Amino acid sequence: MSERNQYPAGVPCWVETFQPDVDAAVKFYCDVFGWESVGPGPLGDGGRYYVARLRGLDVAGIGSQPSPDVPTSWLTSIAVANVDDAVASAVEAGGSVVMGPLDAAPAGRSAVVADPLGAVHGLWDRGTRAGARLVNEPGAWAMSQLRTPNPAGAADFYAAAHGWTTETFGEGDGAATMFRLPGYVGGLPEQPVSREVVATMVHGRGPAQWSPNFWVPDADSVEKLTAERGGRTVVPAFRTPAGTTVVLLDPQGALFSVTEVRRKG
Numbered sequence: 001m002s003e004r005n006q007y008p009a010g011v012p013c014w015v016e017t018f019q020p021d022v023d024a025a026v027k028f029y030c031d032v033f034g035w036e037s038v039g040p041g042p043l044g045d046g047g048r049y050y051v052a053r054l055r056g057l058d059v060a061g062i063g064s065q066p067s068p069d070v071p072t073s074w075l076t077s078i079a080v081a082n083v084d085d086a087v088a089s090a091v092e093a094g095g096s097v098v099m100g101p102l103d104a105a106p107a108g109r110s111a112v113v114a115d116p117l118g119a120v121h122g123l124w125d126r127g128t129r130a131g132a133r134l135v136n137e138p139g140a141w142a143m144s145q146l147r148t149p150n151p152a153g154a155a156d157f158y159a160a161a162h163g164w165t166t167e168t169f170g171e172g173d174g175a176a177t178m179f180r181l182p183g184y185v186g187g188l189p190e191q192p193v194s195r196e197v198v199a200t201m202v203h204g205r206g207p208a209q210w211s212p213n214f215w216v217p218d219a220d221s222v223e224k225l226t227a228e229r230g231g232r233t234v235v236p237a238f239r240t241p242a243g244t245t246v247v248l249l250d251p252q253g254a255l256f257s258v259t260e261v262r263r264k265g
Contacts, residue, residue: 002137003057006130007079010162010181011198013124013131014077015141015212016061018070019252025062026050028229028250032222033139033214035059057133059140060212072253075112076144076199076210077122078162079131083109086123086161090115093160115157117148119208136188138217142259146201148208151177154201166201169193169241176240177201192241211247211255219244219260226250 007013019025026037029052040048047064065072080086083101090113091097098120100111108127114120124131134140148154155177158164164179169192180196187195216222223233223246230251237246243262249255 002140003134004130004132007126008181008184009079009081010164011079011184011186012076012144013079013126014061014122015074015132015144016063016077017072017074017250017254018063018065019072019250019254020065020068021252022048022050022062022064025250025252025254026052028231029060029062031229032225033059033216035139037062054134054139058129059132059134073120073209074212074254074256075120075122076212077110077124077131080123080125083111083123083125086125087111087113090123090161093157095157095161115148115161115208116153117150117208119146119148119154119210121210136215138215138261140215142213142215143197144199144210144212145257146179146199146208146210147204147206148201149203149205150208151201151203154208164198167194167197209255211257213245213257213259215261216258217260219246219258222246222258223248 029035035052035054037050037052039050049063051058052060087101094116096114098112098114103109106127107129109125111123132141136142155166164181167178167180169176169178178193178197179199181198185195226248232249234249235247237244242259244260245257247257
């Protein structure tokens, strides 16, 4: 399941970051994950957009920050059958429109919305591009996580907007909330959680925010390299059912995490 050609509606399909210095961001992430960049292509108002690849397959996007007022961050987009209908569903569920809908022909059609607590995510109706072509392996995106001060409210919104259900995995301090899309089969057969899981959620103070998690061969090396390049550690290494995870900020302030996947045997 590492190589993907399609994503059913309701499944996160793409991650991209928009940064003030797009060239510096490209260099940082290519150094950290071993990516190659393709582009740049044009991005409104004179901006530029690069597609990052691993083994020749698309894994993420890196673009110019559209405005100084837009926070530097990673955006996770969810596949939808129709962007206009998905926007209407998000608004009806209590969310708001941040941008769009917009045509990005021939790649697809997109919009950006926020949930009721302000966590921003994208909506993607595919054209020629379904989303990430490579996932769930070292150097690639694995899953995105929502950090929110109101998990119950978030669960209601994503159920109404995208048909997601929630499930608690683990016990005590190690417990986490998993978003599931009933009937979906993704991930890997050996993973410790249901293959219906499409995202995770944790309770946290501060603004609600989505961030991506990438698998890496060595989390400690990525943490050190991030610090050397001007980033910093937000949450030091901790154990999860999947392996060792570290939460980081890149040099321009975008939040992401990496997991050194625990190997069986």
